[in-house]
Amino acid sequence: MHSEYGKLKEVWLGRAYSPDVVSDDFVKQILTETEEDLQALSNTLTGMGVEVKRPNYKVDDNFIAGRFPQLLHPRDQLQLINGKLYIGADYEEDIDRWTELLGGRLPHITLDNLNASSILRGDKCYIDANGISRDRALYIKNANPEIDFIYDPMSSRGFDNNKHTDGVFTIIKEGVIISTPQGRNLETIFPNWDILYLDHTDRDLRDLADSKKILWSPDQIPVEYRRWVGYSPETFFDINTLTVDSDNVLVTRYNQKVFEFLQKHKVAPHIIPLRHRYLWDGGLHSLTFDFERE
Numbered sequence: 001m002h003s004e005y006g007k008l009k010e011v012w013l014g015r016a017y018s019p020d021v022v023s024d025d026f027v028k029q030i031l032t033e034t035e036e037d038l039q040a041l042s043n044t045l046t047g048m049g050v051e052v053k054r055p056n057y058k059v060d061d062n063f064i065a066g067r068f069p070q071l072l073h074p075r076d077q078l079q080l081i082n083g084k085l086y087i088g089a090d091y092e093e094d095i096d097r098w099t100e101l102l103g104g105r106l107p108h109i110t111l112d113n114l115n116a117s118s119i120l121r122g123d124k125c126y127i128d129a130n131g132i133s134r135d136r137a138l139y140i141k142n143a144n145p146e147i148d149f150i151y152d153p154m155s156s157r158g159f160d161n162n163k164h165t166d167g168v169f170t171i172i173k174e175g176v177i178i179s180t181p182q183g184r185n186l187e188t189i190f191p192n193w194d195i196l197y198l199d200h201t202d203r204d205l206r207d208l209a210d211s212k213k214i215l216w217s218p219d220q221i222p223v224e225y226r227r228w229v230g231y232s233p234e235t236f237f238d239i240n241t242l243t244v245d246s247d248n249v250l251v252t253r254y255n256q257k258v259f260e261f262l263q264k265h266k267v268a269p270h271i272i273p274l275r276h277r278y279l280w281d282g283g284l285h286s287l288t289f290d291f292e293r294e
Contacts, residue, residue, distance in 0.1 A: 002080070002121065002290070002292070002293040002294070003121050003122050003123070003171070003174070003293065004120055004121050004122060004170075004171045004243060004290070005122070005171055005172065005173040005174060005243045005245075005246060005293075006245075006293035006294045007244075007245040007246075007293060007294040008045075008048075008050050008242075008243070008244050008245065008290055008292075008293050009050065009051065009292040009293060009294060010050065010051045010052075010053065010290075010291045010292035011045055011050055011051070011052055011053070011242075011288050011289065011290055011291060012052075012053050012054070012055070012074050012078070012098075012101055012288065012289040012291055013038060013041065013042055013045075013052050013053070013054050013074075013287060013288055014038070014054075014055070014071055014072040014073055014074050014286075014287045014288070015035075015038065015054050015055055015056065015057070015069070015071050015072060016031055016034045016035065016038075016069045016071075016072045016280070017031055017057070017069050018031065018035075018057075019031040019032045019035075022225075024222050024225070026221075026222070027221070027222060027225055030276055030279065033275050033276060034275075034276050034280070037272075037273065037274050037275055037276070038287065040272065040273075041250070041272050041284070041287070041288075042054070044250070044270065044272060045244070045250075048244050048248065050244065051292075053101045053291070055071045055074075055097040055098065055100070055101055056097065057071060057097070058093055058096070058097070066224065066225075066227045067227065068227060068228055069228070070089065070090070070091060070094045071094065071097055072280060072282065072287065073280075073282050073286045073287060074098070074287075074288065074289035075116065075117045075166065075285055075286045075287070075288065075289055076088070076115065076116055076117050076164070076286065077089045077094070077098070077114075077116055078098060078116055078289045079114070079116040079119045080106075080289075080290075080291065081119070081121070081125060081140065081144055081147065082143075082144040082146070082147050083106055083107075084106060084107050084108070084109055084143075084144075085098075085102055085106050085107070085108040085109070086108070086109050086110075086111055086114060086116065086140070087099075087108055087109070087110045087111070087114075088110075088111055088112070088113070088114025088115065088116050089110070090112075095110055101291075109143075111136065111139070113133065113136060114132070114136060115131040115132055115164070117131070117164045117165060117166045117167075117285075117286065118130070118131025118132045118164065118165045119132065119140075119165075120165060120166070120171060122171050122174065122190075123148075123174065124147075124148040124149065124150050125144075125147050125148065125149045125150070126149075126150050126152070126154065126189065127140070127141075127149060127150065127151045127152075128152070128153065128154045128155050128165040129151055129152055129153040129154075130153050130154070130155050130165070131155070131164065131165055134151070137149070137151045150189060152185060152189060153184060153185075154168070154169070154183065154184055154185060154186065154189060155168035155169070155182055155183065155184060164286075166239070166240055166285045166286065167180075167235050167236060167239060167240055167283075168180050168182050168183055168236075168239065169183045169186060169195075169239060170239050170240070170241050170285065171243075172241070172243055172249055172262070172265070172267060173243060173246045173265070173267065174246075175192070175193050175194060175265075176193065176194055176265045176267070177190060177193055177194070177195045177196070178195075178196045178198065178238070178239055178241075178258060178261065179195055179196065179197050179198070179239070180197070180198055180236045180239060181197060181198070181199055181200065183195070183197065194264075194265070196257065196258070196261045198236060198238060198239070198255075198257060198258070217229070221279070228279065228280070229279055229281075230278075230279070230280060230281020230282070231281060232277070232278040232279075232281045235281055235283070237252050237253070237274075237277055237283045238251065238252070238253070238255045238258050239283075240252075240282070240283025240284060240285045240286055241283070241284055241285060242284040242285055242288055242290075244270075246267070247266065247267060247268060248267065248268050248270060249262065249267055249268070249269055249270070250269075250270050250271075250272050250284050251269045251270070251271055251272070251284070252271065252272060252273060252274050252277060252283055252284060253271060253273070254271065272284060274287075
């Protein structure tokens with residue numbers, strides 16, 4: 001099992017629908033700009049020595065307007081533990097797309113109701129009880145007896161993070177965590193780690209009210225595409241980062257508290273803008289899956 005912060009060697013990067021499958025010009029622009037930002041992220045990772053693999057939808061005419069592009073957020077569906085790839089995709093065709101990237105290199109196990117983003121890997125395997133049922137956690141634990149697991153409600157007291165732990169706290173590198181105010185029991189679970197707690201004034205919400213700048217409300221999108229829109233007001237995008245190695249981390253914007261904290265720990269932040277992160281309700285961690293790290 002590799003951690004969330006070892007040197008990244010291979011990453012799987014998500015993909016939204018092609019703009020060619022929609023007729024609405026506004027939605028075409030969203031999809032075009034989303035792919036431009038994903039390609040910029042891919043180029044940055046490649047330039048840092050990371051191999052990038054991306055899934056493809058089987059055929060564009062399988063596009064369903066009311067269905068969220070399931071290949072966009074691999075982190076929600078995939079988790080690698082002890083040399084086994086766990087896939088929590090809801091649709092058979094999505095499972096096929098991920099196994100194509102896997103190419104038979106490792107065994108894979110398909111589990112329904114697997115919220116993969118509620119599993120974090122560090123010196124131990126941490127499973128957030130708010131996002132994964134006890135039965136699912138026990139299944140994974142029993143299948144990997146040599147791994148040290150912690151099963152704990154690490155996130156969310158009276159706060160809807162949609163059960164995505166990587167929207168509540170992130171492990172930047174060993175000994176270093178950035179968390180929202182909802183991080184729970186973190187000092188107990190990670191003793192002697194330096195934890196930066198952001199508060200609600202640090203959230204990346206400064207322009208949400210200005211619909212001309214940021215898309216975030218279903219009312220801004222044609223009705224047939226409104227199921228694409230996530231609930232971004234609950235999201236701390238400054239938490240949803242991607243560590244490349246112990247010296248470098250990718251972020252979506254400048255945040256003074258975060259940057260000063262990273263500088264304290266000798267970690268360089270690299271800004272990768274995501275223009276439609278509010279609409280898709282996903283940051284850099286959600287858009288990627290770290291298949292191989294040192």
